[in-house]
Amino acid sequence: MSAMYKALVAEENEQGQFFCTIKMLPLSALAENEVEIKVSYSSLNYKDALSASGNRGITRRYPHTPGIDASGVVVSSSVAGFKAGDEVMVSGYDLGMNTFGGFGQRIRVPAEWIIPLPKGLSCIESMMLGTAGFTAGLALTMMKKNGQSPEKGPILVTGAGGGLGSLAIAILAKAGYTVIAASGKHKDRDYFTALGASGIISRDQVDDVSGKMLLRPRWAGAIDTVGGNILATAARACQRHGNVAVCGNASSHELPLTVFPFILNGINLLGIDSATCPMLLRRQVWEKLSDEWKPATLDKIADMITLEELPMNISKILKGEIKGRKVVKIGD
Numbered sequence: 328m329s330a331m332y333k334a335l336v337a338e339e340n341e342q343g344q345f346f347c348t349i350k351m352l353p354l355s356a357l358a359e360n361e362v363e364i365k366v367s368y369s370s371l372n373y374k375d376a377l378s379a380s381g382n383r384g385i386t387r388r389y390p391h392t393p394g395i396d397a398s399g400v401v402v403s404s405s406v407a408g409f410k411a412g413d414e415v416m417v418s419g420y421d422l423g424m425n426t427f428g429g430f431g432q433r434i435r436v437p438a439e440w441i442i443p444l445p446k447g448l449s450c451i452e453s454m455m456l457g458t459a460g461f462t463a464g465l466a467l468t469m470m471k472k473n474g475q476s477p478e479k480g481p482i483l484v485t486g487a488g489g490g491l492g493s494l495a496i497a498i499l500a501k502a503g504y505t506v507i508a509a510s511g512k513h514k515d516r517d518y519f520t521a522l523g524a525s526g527i528i529s530r531d532q533v534d535d536v537s538g539k540m541l542l543r544p545r546w547a548g549a550i551d552t553v554g555g556n557i558l559a560t561a562a563r564a565c566q567r568h569g570n571v572a573v574c575g576n577a578s579s580h581e582l583p584l585t586v587f588p589f590i591l592n593g594i595n596l597l598g599i600d601s602a603t604c605p606m607l608l609r610r611q612v613w614e615k616l617s618d619e620w621k622p623a624t625l626d627k628i629a630d631m632i633t634l635e636e637l638p639m640n641i642s643k644i645l646k647g648e649i650k651g652r653k654v655v656k657i658g659d
């Protein structure tokens with residue numbers, strides 16, 4: 328009989344409703360892939376909650392184990408690049424989408440998705456950062472490639488209280504930028520100040536409904552995690568030649584914008600996709616995150632939950648109620 332492992336399983340009942348339970352699964356439930364990893368930690372991302380609640384744009388087949396992030400130790404490998412005992416991490420690609428993900432004690436993945444745990448990061452720190460930290464780091468990398476620098480002025484971060492937003496603040500501050508945090512949780516000033524934000528404003532202040540196509544410049548660039556009119560406001564109030572990194576759609580997938588910020592102010596919208604980022608660039612970003620850009624405030628942003636506490640936290644993240652990041656302890 329196949330050995331068993333513990334995992335969160337999302338499935339659909341006869342009424343078409345999705346629900347999550349913790350189950351023991353046989354190792355034979357995992358796809359045949361090159362490297363098997365014993366997962367120590369995962370983390371909760373918005374995308375995981377969508378997968379766990381039946382979003383077929385992310386996960387086509389159920390029952391399914393979500394979890395787009397995982398760190399742990401190689402158990403077995405059929406390729407030369409990895410051997411049993413190696414400490415590794417995986418984030419993005421198809422992990423947790425249509426390949427069983429990090430919310431289980433084992434994953435099996437192609438070798439090309441795996442990064443050896445960077446020096447300077449422990450297994451747990453790699454998941455405090457996880458996809459959220461990687462996406463913030465990728466956004467900053469692309470902005471810098473496009474001429475953004477601290478001297479040009481402050482960077483707006485929207486959805487600042489979420490996982491990606493919180494890490495974007497901490498990483499930007501570590502890299503020497505002045506940060507304006509826009510959040511529905513703006514009253515929690517101590518939190519944003521501790522992460523390194525100098526300005527803290529409410530969501531309403533970045534949700535301009537004046538109808539003006541261009542606004543008075545208020546920032547030199549932005550990392551947006553929410554989309555919709557807030558992203559449009561970020562672009563309309565960005566100073567000339569600034570970069571607006573488009574990372575998420577926590578508010579809306581729509582973008583009510585004219586061409587004027589682009590053709591009159593030279594604003595650049597930078598599309599950020601962590602899942603398909605090429606491996607060379609991925610390693611460069613993780614290198615920065617493990618060293619120069621590694622926030623000293625990770626323990627203020629992330630706290631730990633168990634596999635059993637995941638279903639409740641999945642419901643909370645879908646309502647925008649989680650502050651910062653949840654690292655999930657998976658291993659014994």
Ligand SMILES: NC(=O)c1ccc[n+]([C@@H]2O[C@H](COP(=O)([O-])OP(=O)(O)OC[C@H]3O[C@@H](n4cnc5c(N)ncnc54)[C@H](OP(=O)(O)O)[C@@H]3O)[C@@H](O)[C@H]2O)c1
Pocket residue numbers: 371372373374458459462485486487488489490491492509510511512530552553557573574575576577578599600601602644645646647648649651
């Ligand atoms: N492009 C990529 O590769 C990539 C990678 C990771 C995540 N993402 C996307 O980035 C977004 C954030 O991900 P996350 O994991 O950080 O999620 P999260 O922890 O839930 O953070 C989302 C934050 O957005 C804000 N928000 C929620 N609902 C809102 C609404 N209706 N209007 C305005 N703001 C709202 C809230 O922040 P405040 O309360 O502070 O306002 C919330 O904490 C998601 O859309 C996710 O899919 C994309």
